[in-house]
Amino acid sequence: MTDPLHTELLEIAQEAARRAGALLRDGRPADLAVAATKSSPIDVVTEMDIAAEKLITTLIADRRPDDGFLGEEGASGDGTSGVRWVIDPLDGTVNYLYGLPTWAVSIAAEQDGETVAGVVEIPMRGESYHAVRGGGAWATGAWEGTRALACRPAPPLDQALVSTGFNYVTEVRTRQAEVAARLVPLLRDIRRGGSAAVDLCDVAAGRLDGYYERGLHPWDLAAGDLIAREAGALTGGRPGERPSHALTIAATPGVFEPLQRLLEDFEAWR
Incomplete structure (x- = not known):
């Protein structure tokens, strides 16, 4: 109840x-x-x-x-x-x-x-x-x-549609673009919508297989993170951590784990 x-x-x-x-x-x-x-x-x-x-x-x-x-x-x-x-x-x-x-x-x-x-x-x-x-x-x-709402069944990572966002500080967004360039060949494609809250809801609704971003604040993700989790998605940050300013990830189970490993390997939080 x-x-x-x-x-x-x-x-x-x-x-x-x-x-x-x-x-x-x-x-x-x-x-x-x-x-x-x-x-x-x-x-x-x-x-x-x-x-x-x-x-x-x-x-x-x-x-x-x-x-x-x-x-x-x-x-x-x-x-x-x-x-x-x-x-x-x-x-x-x-x-x-x-x-x-x-x-x-x-x-x-x-x-x-x-x-x-x-x-x-x-x-x-x-x-x-x-x-x-x-x-x-x-x-x-x-x-x-x-x-x-229910997130999508997990596809293989190379068939996953993943969204991200870019920071407004030039040095940070340049680094984010480098990470995205390394990810693109490993995914179906990458989207960039411009709203973290909308992206998290799109994961929940099955319109995206995953989402990640560096630099979010609590107000960017608090509601959307709960909605994604309640729809069956996994959310987190770096391994063992909750979503944070360093890194936020939300994805359907089966996509979350390999996406998180890649982002850690690529130092997406840096």
Whole structure:
């Protein structure tokens, strides 16, 4: 039986993600511009990132004033309830800036340091993904109703479709390109969508066999990692480690292990 608290957290996350997604989809200015930069001049923040995070944190704080926050655009606080919300109000900001459809709102709830509920809203696909720890992964979209998610049966690695992402720091992305070049001959192909949250959901939905990336932050992966795991995928980082800033991997069982070995051999974390 699902913990009633986890169900409550999921319902709040779904409402917040839905409202933020609608704001971002319907409120995008025609003259949208960069409001700030982060790790480099091409790692951007728009006014809509900031507005979406404010909407999310205000809604959650109204419902659960004792909870903590960790948000990409600055929301931070420990709270006193043991629950912390990990928020990426707009994952795929560069896609959004250019009018590309692959972007998402990602909201996860942690209890005592463990992710217990997660939602990824993908407005331009008309899709929403969610999971509660131990309750499976689910999606709503153009299909009727809500459907359970399951990752794909594992193909041989040379027939696996794998996605990745690139950092906005030039030295790091150059190294990432070198790793991708070594992987390409060993896989069916590599995709680069531009949103970690969407890629993790695509693993969960069976649209990808695997995904890896260096340089993710907790808000990039918290919700999507739970959704992928609840759909049957394996997730991790370097051997024996959890997903982290050094390396995040999510893949169907049978692809995860050989992909992780290759990434370790290629020092993808470096």
